[in-house]
Amino acid sequence: MHYGVLGPLTVRNAAGEPVAVPEAKVRALLVNLLLHRGVPVPADRLVHDLWGEHPPGRPLNTLQTKISQLRRLLGPRRVLHSAGGYRLDAAPEDVDSSLFEDLVERADAASGPAARTALASRALDLWRGEPFPELADVPASAAEAARLDELRLSAREIRAEAYLGLGESCCAASDTGDLLAEHPLREHARALHMLALYREGRQGEALASYEQARARLDEELGVDPGPRLAELHTAVLRQDPALDGGIGPRPVPTGSRSSGGAGTFPGPRTRARLPLPATPMLGRGRELDRLVRMWDGSGDARLATVTGPGGVGKTRLALAAARVLAGEDTFGARPAHGPVDGVHLVELAGAERDASAADLASLVLARLPDGDVHTGNDPLARLGAALDGRDTLLVLDNGEHVAGAVAGLLTTLASEGVPVRGIVTSQEVLDVPGERVIALEPLHTPETGETGETGEAGTITAEAVLGSDAGRLFVERARDADPAFTLTDDNAPAVAEICRRLDGLPLALELVAARVRALGLERILAGLDAGFSLPAEEARGRPPRQRSLRAMAEWSWGLLTEAERVVLRRLSARPDGFTLESARAVGGGGDVLPGEVDAVLVRLVDRSLLLRDGGGYRVPGVVAAYGRERVRAAP
Secondary structure (H helix, E strand, O other), X not given: OEEEOOOOOEEEOOOOOEOOOOOHXXXXXXXXXXXOOOOOEOHHHHHHHXXXXXXXXXXXXXHHHHHHHHHHHHOXXXXXXXXXXXXEOOOHHHEHHHHHHHHHHHHHHOOOHHHHHHHHHHHHHOOOOOOOHHHOOOHHHHHHHHHHHHHHHHHHHHXXXXXXXXXXXXXXXXXXXXXXXXXXXXXXXXXXXXXXXXHOOXXXXXXXXXXXXXXXXXXXXXXXXXXXXXXXXXHHHHOOHHHHOOOOOOOOOOOOOOOOOOOOOOOOOOOOOOOOOOOOOOOOHHHHHHHHHOOOOOOOOOEEEEEOOOOOOHHHHXXXXXXXXXXXXXXXXXXXXXXXXXXXXXXXXXXXXXXXXXXXXXXHHHHOOOOOOOOOOOHHHHHHHHHOOOOEEEEEEOOHHHHHHXXXXXXXXXXXXXXXXXXXXXXXXXXXXXXXXXXXXXXXXXXXXOOOOOOOOOOOOHHHHHOOHHHHHHHHHHXXXXXXXXXXXXXXXXXXXXXXXXXXOHHHHHHHHOOHHHHOHHHHHHHHHOOOOOOOOOOOOOOXXXXXXXXXXXXXXXXXXXXXXXXXXXXXXXXXXXXXXXXXXXXXXXXXXXXXXXXXXXXXXXXXXXXXXXXXXXXXXXXXXXXXXXXXXXX
């Protein structure tokens, strides 16, 4: 059987003849199994995805009926059942989405423009429309559809690059013009379009294309075009001879290590292979720009640590900056430094708390695309040799429990003269020389009495909610989960209160907003009143520590010493905040000596579990709720 999900579902037998799947729920069931790519899907998940909040009277029996109907259409051995649930026995090459993904990757890796053009065109020919339309209301389907659509856009850019390499600038101009009509803010496509127009002898149109991009970026994002686009604009104005050769439109800044030298336009870009976000990043433009600008080309910025409480968005910000520095995306940020030679993401959450710098070096070596080809027994020496001669960016994610080892790793590499740069995400700073810290604060929440132009005094309107980053994030994620959700002046106070209870933490807002369809705003508020009484079902597609509010709090709690836990749970009794004197009075006693409290407070602030609030302090809402629960369980 051959299955098509890049558009409405299609099924063909081995002879290429269509197989009709007439019943809507059976079609949705088959698409769901194809979405999970051979991984068993629990029966209760299938029931929820097929019928949502209105399942039939005997849902498991009804599901079994649909399974039987599907087996009659496909054959009894194609729909299998195990302890984990139901799965479809289908080879990757029999599903158009898997074949599409493979072709795009092969096109990206191909060396010649003819091969790149052929492979990218084959991939794009498979695209018939929005993927998985039968599961439009299922979040996992929407996320996968967005990922595949990003691959489609990349394939179009790869083909346009290849057309330029073949000298077919007319085709490149046409392709990128159509692409920009749909996605006018994609700067790489814009650069390809400008270069293609210029090589067609249409310099004026190339300059006009740049002006369109500049105006659109200023209007929608309030930013200027990125440095590569600006450099290309200057080259077009000067009619730089380098524009007449090469494949790619990416100028190399002066001082680059590229063999082509300044002013050349090298071949296809090297992709960072960083995870693509399932949803856009909101409210972090200023922090992203600051993080990117730390690399100013002078070589003095080598380490940036993004700190903040759990769930505040440290990883997302670090990855967004890494994509900019790798030349994969601009997000409106403008690095003065050119793209780094390589970007490698290393997840540290699974590292043991007693891991050494050498242990972390082994983890990094495992992430290098060339593998560990250097001999010797010292992982630090092997890593230094592997990175020598490259301007490499390491993104070391979730390093709070191994902060000492991370500091040792980076300082050892720096002392050996290895040109490595690091972005570390951690709930506490590393406290090493040369470290630059970006303390990520929770998103701004609607405050009591905040109004729009038409709002009455003392009320919170829908306009005011959307005027805050936290409110906008909650509303967008609620709409993702429930397309029927509408923000009104009537429910705006409830949304604002949820945002305030969750302290504007992006992860907490996303986890809770996903339950709007099932619970509604009032039941969500009631659950937050009770601390952690919201349903225990965990969100899929996230690391274990991010799948629920409880898991998020437990991860942070597990990093503390016993004295830190005692003080934090005592301070959690006052979620609205307290003075330093109150903290000293309440935190001391028992096993915590009065003289120890100040040192503990400093460590809690460093770990982002205690926030400065004006002249006093405050425990973040989710942590405070968990701390009060621990108070009740304490001796």
